[in-house]
Amino acid sequence: MDMSELKHFANSTLRGTLSQNVPMSKHTSWRAGGMAERIYQPADLEDLLEFLRGVAVDEPLYALGLGSNLLVRDGGLRGTVLLLHAALSALHLTEDGSVYCEAGVPGAKLARYAALHHLHGAEFFAGIPGTLGGMLAMNAGCYGSETWEKVLRVQTVDRHGEVHIRTAADYEIGYRHVAKLASRNVQEEFFLAAWLQFPRGDEEAARQGIKALLSKRIATQPLNLPNAGSVFRNPPGDHAARLIEQCRLKGRQIGGAQVSEKHANFIVNTGAATATDIENLINEIQATVQQQTGVRLQCEVRIVGKARN
Numbered sequence: 221m222d223m224s225e226l227k228h229f230a231n232s233t234l235r236g237t238l239s240q241n242v243p244m245s246k247h248t249s250w251r252a253g254g255m256a257e258r259i260y261q262p263a264d265l266e267d268l269l270e271f272l273r274g275v276a277v278d279e280p281l282y283a284l285g286l287g288s289n290l291l292v293r294d295g296g297l298r299g300t301v302l303l304l305h306a307a308l309s310a311l312h313l314t315e316d317g318s319v320y321c322e323a324g325v326p327g328a329k330l331a332r333y334a335a336l337h338h339l340h341g342a343e344f345f346a347g348i349p350g351t352l353g354g355m356l357a358m359n360a361g362c363y364g365s366e367t368w369e370k371v372l373r374v375q376t377v378d379r380h381g382e383v384h385i386r387t388a389a390d391y392e393i394g395y396r397h398v399a400k401l402a403s404r405n406v407q408e409e410f411f412l413a414a415w416l417q418f419p420r421g422d423e424e425a426a427r428q429g430i431k432a433l434l435s436k437r438i439a440t441q442p443l444n445l446p447n448a449g450s451v452f453r454n455p456p457g458d459h460a461a462r463l464i465e466q467c468r469l470k471g472r473q474i475g476g477a478q479v480s481e482k483h484a485n486f487i488v489n490t491g492a493a494t495a496t497d498i499e500n501l502i503n504e505i506q507a508t509v510q511q512q513t514g515v516r517l518q519c520e521v522r523i524v525g526k527a528r529n
């Protein structure tokens with residue numbers, strides 16, 4: 221966007237907030253990373269659609285939930301980051317018994333809502349500190365459950381502000397993997413909401429399930445330091461953490477980035493990690509594990525933006 225388009229923004233009826241040169245360390249759970257050229261925080265769904273209808277066709281756009289699976293390189297991100305978690309917050313039961321959940325709703329809220337309405341099987345969302353949008357993009361999951369197993373259909377928007385209804389058949393969906401199917405003509409789209417289906421269950425049992433899951437996380441994950449959850453996908457039939465530990469990489473540190481002593485598939489920011497420190501450590505882990513075990517670990521965390529010159 222050039223200045224004339226920013227003027228266009230000022231003259232529009234948009235109700236959201238546009239900020240420039242925003243450190244992405246403020247918006248990512250690693251608390252590290254470069255600047256976003258612009259961040260647009262829409263007021264609500266309608267406002268997001270209006271923004272998209274007016275934005276320049278060549279403006280790079282990135283959807284952002286809670287930034288719990290994202291590393292923005294220190295050279296920053298050109299274009300506009302769409303900050304969705306506050307804007308897309310609707311959550312309600314529909315007449316057919318499914319849960320309509322907008323993309324900005326955090327996993328913990330969704331899990332509690334489903335439990336309150338006597339639904340079973342949403343408990344696992346409580347342990348994932350991201351939004352439904354991020355969980356749909358990643359097919360996030362844990363303890364044997366995955367986001368897309370619960371999806372009846374999703375509502376998406378393309379970069380021109382046109383809304384679409386899609387189903388799982390429009391995507392290639394796998395373990396921590398969701399890709400558009402070219403044959404279904406899905407263009408660059410962002411998730412707005414999903415209709416999720418859960419069987420009837422018992423409220424107290426679901427609450428207990430959530431409690432047990434959170435205690436397990438506190439016991440096994442380094443939640444006292446900024447991190448982005450598991451950095452690598454588990455290779456088929458194995459665990460990335462086991463391989464990293466076997467290579468004696470626990471505690472290995474580059475700058476402020478350290479392989480957690482508590483969970484080897486977590487990289488923690490010990491205070492002043494840069495995105496470069498984190499990415500260098502990721503690369504070192506990949507190279508060491510490959511050299512010593514022959515397994516090439518695949519990154520689960522999304523890495524975007526330019527390296528610092």
Ligand SMILES: Cc1cc2nc3c(=O)[nH]c(=O)nc-3n(C[C@H](O)[C@H](O)[C@H](O)COP(=O)(O)OP(=O)(O)OC[C@H]3O[C@@H](n4cnc5c(N)ncnc54)[C@H](O)[C@@H]3O)c2cc1C
Nearest residue numbers: 285286287288289350351353354355357360361362411449
């Ligand atoms: C302590 C901790 C524990 C974790 N445990 C788990 C776990 O058990 N299982 C698991 O799967 N993950 C886990 N994660 C990782 C992370 O929480 C999930 O990947 C989550 O789904 C990311 O959601 P988010 O809103 O933070 O996404 P972001 O980090 O904001 O974005 C992640 C990606 O999704 C895209 N995206 C976000 N919103 C949208 C949208 N509306 N439309 C299209 N694309 C979008 C972004 O562009 C980006 O590419 C953990 C992270 C932490 C910090």
